[in-house]
Amino acid sequence: MTEQTFKVGEIVTHEEMGPVVIRSEPFAWIYGRESRYVVEVSEGSRAGKHVAVISSRLSAATFERGATVLVDGERCTVKAGPFVDKFAPARPWYVVENADGSHETSAASFLTLASVDEPITVGDRVRVLEAKHAEEEHGKLGRVIRTDGTWTPIGGGLHPYRVELDDGGTIEVRRVERVADEPASTFTHDGVTYDLTASYRDRDNDMWSFTGSTNVHGRPLVSMFADRSGGRSLGSVVEAYGPLTKVTD
Incomplete structure (x- = not known):
């Protein structure tokens, strides 16, 4: 190279x-x-x-005019630049256009190129990446039911997406990523997708299997016993004994 x-x-x-x-x-x-x-x-x-x-x-460190960039997570278009201040030559800046047509300046260090993926639409299956006041739902899967939301929490930015989560509940979301449809025999916890038909070993080499039941919050239960009795929520087991490794042999 x-x-x-x-x-x-x-x-x-x-x-x-x-x-x-x-x-x-x-x-x-x-x-x-x-x-x-x-x-x-x-x-x-x-x-x-x-x-x-x-x-x-x-x-x-340069961005082309017309490039789509992210500023604080929001998509903008580079309209002019880079410009250099003689008192801070190592901090170039650009003029960018926001989605509402307004313009602002931003240092190059705060800009990142945005992906060119197709926009998220209603019905898309997604993974939650960022949701203010619902951080415990990050990594979970669901389906988009709204893309034109206006909720903007303090310090959280615009949350345009409303997502119906697979394990129940609906939340407002700032950022998502599109995922392929996954079979109903999986469950995503803390960003990790588990196969509900498989067994897993914890860090002490003990075996856990899914019981086929869920708790009152819709989280799947796992058990160490052959008859799958005495189930505990997947989340509590991961926290106490994780990480869990899928048994493949």
């Missing part, structure tokens, strides 16, 4: 330190074959300091 190169004075992004300014030509390092650069850090406790970094941890 061809090693990327940068020019002195170029503003780039370091994968951990954010925007930095290239302050040297590339140079060889005695302990590795990959070139390094001296860069000036622009943010955090190391702002203004010069450090040496390997080239593979740097990438171009």
Whole structure:
């Protein structure tokens, strides 16, 4: 793979330190074959300091005009930029257009490219990624029943989606991801999908099987006993004895 190169004075992004300014030509390092650069850090406790970094941890920090980006989780369009303030040369900024047609400025470090996936529509099967005041539902699966919601909790951003969860209940959601239809014989807990027809071993090597029943909240029950009596909720077992590993032999 061809090693990327940068020019002195170029503003780039370091994968951990954010925007930095290239302050040297590339140079060889005695302990590795990959070139390094001296860069000036622009943010955090190391702002203004010069450090040496390997080239593979740097990438171009520019966004094309017309690109769809995310600002605080909201989709926007880049309309102009990048612009550089002479007093903060390592912090380029852009003008972006919001969904309502208004415009604002944003530092490059706060922009990320948005996915080009088809928009979520009513009826889509999704996984909940972010829902203010319903964080315990993150990772769960459900079906979208509304996409034009207006609820905007303080500090939470617009929650346009209403999702009917597989295990019961309806919540307002800020971010989701589309998933393929999964068979009814699965259940997702804390982002992990479990096969309700399989057995699982806990960290102590004890075996657990699903009983086929649920608790009053719709969560599946698991048991250590052959007759599957004395069921406990999957969540409580994962918390006390997890992680659970599917038995495949």
